Amino acid sequence: MSSLLNTGRPPVFCPGCSHERITHGLDKAFQNMSLSGEQIAIVTDIGCSGLFDTFFHTHAFHGLHGRALTYAAGLKMARPELTVIVTMGDGGLGIGGAHILSACRRNLDITLLILNNFNFGMTGGQFSATTPSEVQVGSGFLNRLERPMDVCRIMSSAGVAYAVRCSSYAKDLAQEIENAIRFQGFSIIDIWGICPGRYTQRNKMTPQIIEDSLAKLPSRTNPIPENIRKEYGRHYRELAAEQKPVPSPAKIETKFHAPDFGRKEVVILGSAGQRIITAGEILCLAGLTAGLNVTQKNEYDITVLRGACISDVILSPEEIGYTGITSPDIVLALSQEGVDRRKHLFDHLDKNALIIRAEKIHLPPCNAKVQQPDFKAQKIKSSDRALAALSVLSKLETVIYPDMLESALAHRFKDNILASALDLVRRVEGLGA
């Protein structure tokens, strides 16, 4: 295969910059793999590493600082057959830290070349995530306060299955790059290099120093045995293929006439665990069985399994505009904390309003009628009281009828749960005359 270098746009790096060697190493790897331009996407970060996409005749995606891996992931998920290469400097390593860790955990088949020259070249040689503490760079004394990170060690902890470090001057650089690209999963090459424009203005760095420094580091086995696993994209498609298609949203046919009392507003005051939101939903479904318009708004705390839980339901033969409720027709008072949360609501209740109250609930003074079914005597446990209260409500025949409620249950539940819900609503006693 011929070179994929863009002869119209040759590299523009500082004389002596090791990025130029990496450019040629990458081109050589592409040639050795017989890849053509449309089979490759080069995704580049910001800074000098962000220029790489312009030097090649391939698909190219140059984005924002630290985010290159995010675009690469989107491309690779959408086009699994594409060879996706990301170039990023040691600057991108810092600002894009969360994305690199995620990429390591995820294991999509992308190759990341970290063009590690130990400083921010383009912006003036400031310190990066890999700048040694003892060197002189463009951030004054600040790099003396921080510790450089060991890229391969961190990435292998994060789960990457292929992470090598090498020198830009390595004779087998093209082969190293090819090996990384051929690896079926996320692969990283931490390529150490020289930044003549900034870093070596005040610090000594030579190919020999790089080689000696790399030699001192512990050698690693690649792929990293404990991190070898399925490639994310393939695995995703496997699991996705097992997911069952979701049917179109269930339609509820109108088969009943609702009680002819116009718009009704119902507030259900309870606690987490009392199935308040399910009760609100069932009340709405009951309304739909009679062709009513319905809205349901819920209020609950950020806590789970504890705290007040409230559902505001409106049923109306007319279209519903405003969805707030200030003066409800019906209040189902099922827990003290639910009542306390909406204590001001009781100021607005008029004498036609009805409160269905569970035992031991203290209500603020109000004008509404209060009825108290004996749930305890009927052996109805707390988690069933919301549904039991709906049954009581249906037997009043002012908001919904019992057959609407039963039909709603049949839409919402199946099998044993439906049978026990039906049993419950049938055995609950109405309030009498």
Next chain:
Amino acid sequence: MAFCLMEGNEAIAWGAVASECRFFSGYPITPATTIFNTLLKLLPPLGGMCIQGEDEIASIGYCLGASMAGLKVMTATSGPGISLCSEHISFAIGSEIPIVIVDVQRLGPSTGSATRGADGDIQFLRWGNSGGLPVIVLAPVNVKDCYFLTMQAFNLAEKFRCPVFIASNKEIAMTRENIDIHAIAKPEIIERSAPPPGKPFVPFETSSGQLTPYFLPIGGNMPVRQTSSTHGPDGYITTDSDKIAEIQERLKTKLVSAVNGFSFHESYPEERADTLLLTYGVTARAAQDAYKAQKKYGKPVSLLILKTLWPVPQDLIREKAGNARRVIVMEMNLGQYVREIERILPDKKIDFLGQMDGRLITPHRIQEVIAHV
């Protein structure tokens, strides 16, 4: 008649699927999370993808990659997340990457209140990008709009190659209501247009009169360039001021000049009315109640509900304001869109009703403002 019971977020998810969206990425955040939950069920069985990003920056970044690979994409978040998306919103604008972004607004500033509604991001959506170029923002009123406007949003994103926002609100997103989803007419689905064959592909080139460049996907048969840098038609960074000016002007004109073609709204004019109620989003529901009550009591007002907020549908607003002497602008913030109305209708008396406490503006409060001359 047959209704479904659905919340606004679910309707957005179904609207996305109906628009052939096949890639969603998002980060969990109340009150937007149920869009993610719903699409996680809907997309994978259709061969689509639903990804949980490590943050909102990544979530929208995945979308931009997948969009450039040719898929229809969407992300969804709320105030804290839309703030993080800012750099990628700018990218999508400047580099013409189609994407639908749902902002389910919650009470701000900052972390604010996760389960309280607001329309506090309306100016942020317009101006929360570096460079300040225009965007499209659609605002649903109810669950039906969530479905319908999401389909329109995808069409606009594809047609104009730009980000399109759906400015939802917790009060619509997490409120369930009846919807006859099968009766809502689907718009004809618009796709990005591929260049005519036979010529070399120049990614941001437009011919005379053409405002949106042709699209070819990254990963297709022809190498395609995409860049966040200031670029010329060839997709390479440029310092040529003439080329730069031409592209910036085109990015502005392609949306601003076209808004009359997508000025979604509802209008209820009353001949005898001297006052126009003007609103958007969930507040429109209270305004409709107030409008009906005023009419019933023999003191009619007109009502205009905007569903396209940006670019500002100026011609529509001027036309509907007509002979009204007074315009009352209502929104769930302390005064954002009212600035546009004051700008467009300098000869009218503009009254403002704003509220930013997590509660809905009530019809009663609107009627008080109407009565208070």
